[in-house]
Amino acid sequence: MEILLMSYLAGTKNITKKYLSKMISNKIVFIPTAGNVEPYTGYIDEGVEMLKSLGYELEIIDISKYDEDYLKNKLSKTECICISGGNTFYLLQELKKKNLIGLLYERIKEGLLYIGESAGAIIMSENIEYNQIMDDKSIASELDDYMGVNVFNHYVVPHLGEYPFEETAQKTLDTYQNKIPLVPINNNEVILVEDHGYTVLTEKK
Template sequence: MKQLFLCSYFAGVKDLFQNYAKQKGLSGHVLFIPTAGNAEEYTGYIDEAKEVFADLGFELDVFDLAQSDRETAQAKIFQTKLLYISGGNTFYLLQELKKKQLLGLIKEQIADGMVYVGESAGAIIASSDILYNQIMDDKTAADQLTDYSALAETDFYVVPHVGEEPFVESAQTTLDTYQDQLHLLPLTNSQAVIVEENEVHVREEAK
């Protein structure tokens, strides 16, 4: 059964994820992929996400796709029951996933019961195509990427960081540009969308 937990800012939905993990009986090991952050100057959100998992008692296997060969990357994905993919540059992330031929494998593992947790870029690649995110992210960070098709695990397209600095303008422009073309799902930094097979629920962190 498809099980997705998608958000803008993982540290901003810590309690939501804690409740989700309890409901799912999640514990132990998480495969933590910070690769999208390689193309960004600021990566504090990645350290914060690590802290959240550690605080909740998870054992982190931090694994950068860009530093790995294809066989090792595929083996890691195949063996994990809980996959987290961080925020950063969505185009760079997709490029590295395609280089290692991981999209099909991730889809297979999701279908087989693996829980997928995506933050910002990690949430955006759950959609069928990431080109709509070109306003928020720099496409030139992925100079080898020519095909923007992604996981296609959702029929909606997450727009992260709505109303949140420093993304207020770029997020709103994305909404204005694509709202008549795509089923956009805007998320603030305190919201998450939980997908259970064909059910979609947006949740908000309690203040």
């Protein structure tokens, strides 16, 4: 297993490029669903453009708009999945509605190239409830449990010191740092998760 988790996809171009060089094909399934309930989604467009600039072909799939069989077929066959940021609780709700958590877990453990940005990074932990300071969980009215994909035994705190999340990221850190193992990152850092542990990488400017 080897996955990349970051706050801001467009801010980690060189690290992402190196990671994706392992791919045989040039096709990525890109899931922007977490942004459906956000007023600002410019970071999604920036992430898409960054991946395209590296020569990758993106199949953009909003999981809220397709049925379970179609999604399972797509996610089973692709070599790389990228899930971008937005509301973590809404994202988890939509993944659970289509019964995709188990499939994601299995595929990542098998060696799928996975990239998670912000919400897409947070769902890799065991439980996402700690992110309630940064994201409004009431938006996901159909979500009845907060269990994540559970392939990373730590908890990502994205956007540390970054506008407009300075206060909520810091408050999350202050509230939970003695309760669960947090890994805070800014917009130019990436957590490389491997079977034996993780490393925080910094984008060279």
